[in-house]
Amino acid sequence: MLVLKGKSVNTGITIGPLALFHRNTISTAERKIEDVAAEIDRFQAAREAAIRQLQALYEKALAKVGEEQAAVFEVHQMMLEDDDYIDSIVGQIEEKQCNAEAAVENTAQQFATMFREMDDAYMQARAADVLDISRRVEQELCGGQGIDFSKYDEVIIAADDLAPSETMQLDTDKILGFITSGGSANSHTAILARTLGIAAIVNTGTQLHQDVDGLLAIVDGTTGTVYINPDAETLARMQQAQKEEKDRRKRLELVRGLPSATKDGKAVEIFANIGNPDNLPQVLANDAEGIGLFRSEFLYLGRTDYPTEEEQFEAYKKTVQALPGKKVVIRTLDIGADKKVDYFNLAEEENPALGMRAIRICLTRPELFKTQLRALCRASAFGKIAVMFPMIISVKEIRRAKELLQEVRQDLDRRRIAYDKDMEIGIMIETPAAAIMSDDLAKEVDFFSIGSNDLTQYTLAIDRQQTQLDSFFDAHHPAVLRLIGQTIANGHQAGIWVGICGELGADLSLTETFLRMGVDELSVSPQSVLPLRDTVRSLDLSK
Structure with a gap:
């Protein structure tokens, strides 16, 4: 039996035959040409x-x-x-x-x-x-003869790495899973696999060869472990774990439609994070109670010019109309850092994660910001929108953002265009500065949403996309949890609600911790909604 350890992309257990991924040989040897x-x-x-x-x-x-x-x-x-x-x-x-x-x-x-x-x-x-x-x-x-993707049926694929284009050309409905010796849990391919629900382990560090082709393999997404040619004891143990996982998924259907509350009555709202309106079917299918993070930058990516006010308005309107009566928290533009957009013409930076991004762009380009704010306000007439400003670190920034929002509202009033005058205004708590200053910031807004991904990155001074530092990166670091607890306490002291919209919100090992801190809302990927509700309903905070 060969045991490999890597980074898990999806939880769950899959068992099946291993198939090495074969790419066609391409000759790129240099030769002289005449014409x-x-x-x-x-x-x-x-x-x-x-x-x-x-x-x-x-x-x-x-x-x-x-x-x-x-x-x-x-x-x-x-x-x-x-x-x-x-x-x-x-x-x-x-x-x-x-x-x-x-x-x-x-x-x-x-x-x-x-x-x-x-x-x-x-x-x-x-x-x-x-x-x-x-x-x-x-x-x-070389003739256009590509990979024969049709032969990968009901198998676990093993490769050095898979390009996003290769992942999409596979019949993902027939693939049991994949393992790669390289790659990252944050790569495009890993994100595609996560979105498609394919069991995957990446970055095992071990290149597999022909001798394992066709052998039985087990992918344990819970622990990031791969077993190749497992012994009888391991196979029996993992088959039992797989059965328990299937039973757990059946049990999750029983909490559909039920309140997200502990046994002793502590209620929490469980919302979904989405990247665009195309994700709405997943939100509805997984019974989310609203949207806690709508990433508006999808409107700016993959194009050559700024989206118009009308384009933005239609996208926001479509989203809130699909979720009547449910809250939709829309984060304003968060371009910069790892999200590059050429037509923004941002200067090259030594460290983009600490540079011109998110609210800093919006406040230095107010007309760009006001275009988005007008679209958001107009869409608020059609549903329950809340607006959220990212990367806030000071009271001054909040007040300036609110001033621009007020200018937009006054313009809409003059033009007699309807909007929700009671639309909630919130900010993301993503830096130690914001968490430490959260008592002052809370006086300016209606809610906080803690972005645990960036908060962890900036607190630990570790780039979360730098895989070589994985052994140092600890999302459960006491400093991060203290900042989260402090933020929740300060928010409640000022009478506002506080949510968590980063990956820690879906970390079931921390659910009880967050509920005891008093968190009001947890926003997670759509597929994490029901497991989180099931965990919440299993807890008794009175004990």
């Missing part, structure tokens, strides 16, 4: 074919996982249209009089090396993207 112009035309034709393929993948992903996750394929198309990338390949064909395959491969490796050497974790992750798009072009140059 330079014809070779450049051959490259351009392959590049355009690759762009068409990526557009088809985008449309498939859009229908299956929504706009936020599909955006990676728009990014890949943009990379294939990048002038620096194209000029490098064309330049090599001209200067070296070499074949297009070699020029593409050389450029891919140069760009990938450049990305890997950058300090920013987001940019480091782009190395995999440039290699993925380049392989697609090379495949087209």
Whole structure:
């Protein structure tokens, strides 16, 4: 029996035969060519074919996982249209009089090396993207015979890593799971797997070979463990655990529609986090009581210019109308840090996570901010919207944001356009500064929502996307929990409600801790709603 440990992408247990992922061999060996112009035309034709393929993948992903996750394929198309990338390949064909395959491969490796050497974790992750798009072009140059994805049926796939395009081309309804020796739990592929509900373990650090192809494998997403060719005792134990997991899922259906309250009567609202209106069916299917974090930046990503007020208004209106009577907390623009948008023309920064992002952009570009605020106010006439400002660190910032909101309201009043005059205003608590100052900040708003992901990152001074630091990263660190407890206490002291919308909200080992702190709302991914409600209903805080 071979036991591997990695990073779990999804909880749950799956058992089935292992299938090594085979990519077709592509020859990129350099050779001299006679007709330079014809070779450049051959490259351009392959590049355009690759762009068409990526557009088809985008449309498939859009229908299956929504706009936020599909955006990676728009990014890949943009990379294939990048002038620096194209000029490098064309330049090599001209200067070296070499074949297009070699020029593409050389450029891919140069760009990938450049990305890997950058300090920013987001940019480091782009190395995999440039290699993925380049392989697609090379495949087209070599005849277009791609991977036979149809043969992966009812198997657990083992690979060095899977590109997002490879994940989407698999028939995900037939794949039992996958394990990769590399990759990250925050990669595009991992996020796609999580969204699609595929059992997956990444970054095991062990490259598997032909001798394990076809062997029985177990993926334990609860512990991040993979068992290959398990002994009888391990197989029996994991089969029992899998049965218990299935029974647990059946039990979750019994809490559908029931109050999210402990045995001794402590009630908490369980909301969902979503990235765009395409996620609404998941919110409804998982019986969320509202939306605690609607990430509005999906409107700005994957395009070449700013969204109009009307585009934003329609998206917000569609969301609240789909959830009549339920609260929808919409976070204003949170671009920057790991979310790059070229047309914003933001200056290059040594450390983007500590730079121009979120509310800082909005307050320095007030007309951009007011366009979004007008759309939000107008949509509030059609449902229960609450607006939430991200990355707040001072009272001054809140007051300035509220001033801009008031200017928008006055303009709507003059134009006799309806909006909810009682719309709640809140802020995210994402930095130690905000948590420490939460007693003063609470006097300015109607609610707090604690963004535990960034709060943990900034408290521990560890980039949460930097996998080499995983052994140092502790989301349960006492300092983080103290800041959360302090924020809840200060919020209640001022008479406002306090929620948690980061990943810790779905951490069932902390549910009782948060309820004892007095948290009023927990906002989690849609699939985490019922497990969280089940846990809440099992607790008795009087003991």
